[in-house]
Amino acid sequence: QQKLGSIVGTPSGYIQSLPKPVKRRIKALKKIQNDVIQLESQFYKEVHILECKYAAKYTSFYDERREILSGNKEPNDDECDWPSDDEKEDDDEDKLAVSDDLKKKASVEEEKTEEQKKAEEDIKGVPGFWLTILKNVDMLAEMVQEHDEPILNHLQDIKVKFTDSDPQGFTLEFHFSPNEYFTDSVLTKHYTMRFEQD
Numbered sequence: 001q002q003k004l005g006s007i008v009g010t011p012s013g014y015i016q017s018l019p020k021p022v023k024r025r026i027k028a029l030k031k032i033q034n035d036v037i038q039l040e041s042q043f044y045k046e047v048h049i050l051e052c053k054y055a056a057k058y059t060s061f062y063d064e065r066r067e068i069l070s071g072n073k074e075p076n077d078d079e080c081d082w083p084s085d086d087e088k089e090d091d092d093e094d095k096l097a098v099s100d101d102l103k104k105k106a107s108v109e110e111e112k113t114e115e116q117k118k119a120e121e122d123i124k125g126v127p128g129f130w131l132t133i134l135k136n137v138d139m140l141a142e143m144v145q146e147h148d149e150p151i152l153n154h155l156q157d158i159k160v161k162f163t164d165s166d167p168q169g170f171t172l173e174f175h176f177s178p179n180e181y182f183t184d185s186v187l188t189k190h191y192t193m194r195f196e197q198d
Helices: 002-007 020-070 085-095 100-110 114-122 129-136 146-152
Strands: 155-163 169-176 186-192
Touching (some): 020 155, 129 146, 129 155
Antiparallel strands (some): 155 169
């Protein structure tokens, strides 16, 4: 590790060994790269301005999502009018003209006891929603460890708050139900955007 640390930032001698015309071309390439970085910096500044503008427009949707997830709102029939994958599979099965015997066997398996039905009716919102999301997003799945799961089962909402004044950035807010792991109901992580090059 120490040997690697001493190498970082040390010139390899490669550029110094090149002929003068090639060194000149490399300087031109560095200048082009710098111009690209400057343009990219402007791009990200403008993207951040757009994110701030649209964040306010998303708020009502996210508030409604939170209400449904927590069980504070039960969506009406119009709000639930969305074809699911299961419904498409059911339509495909009907088209295949499944035999009556097979349908009867399936319906017996689907029958539930009164106790099971009552337990399902008592479920509030969508339990484990955020844990399921975090475990199924490729970019995040590897970060969720087994010991995180009981804590993340208490996660009720994730909010993003953008900062459009200097320094620009955003804050992630993780809202939790009361739990035995920590006392704060909201954990935050702030990110500052840097637009200039290193």
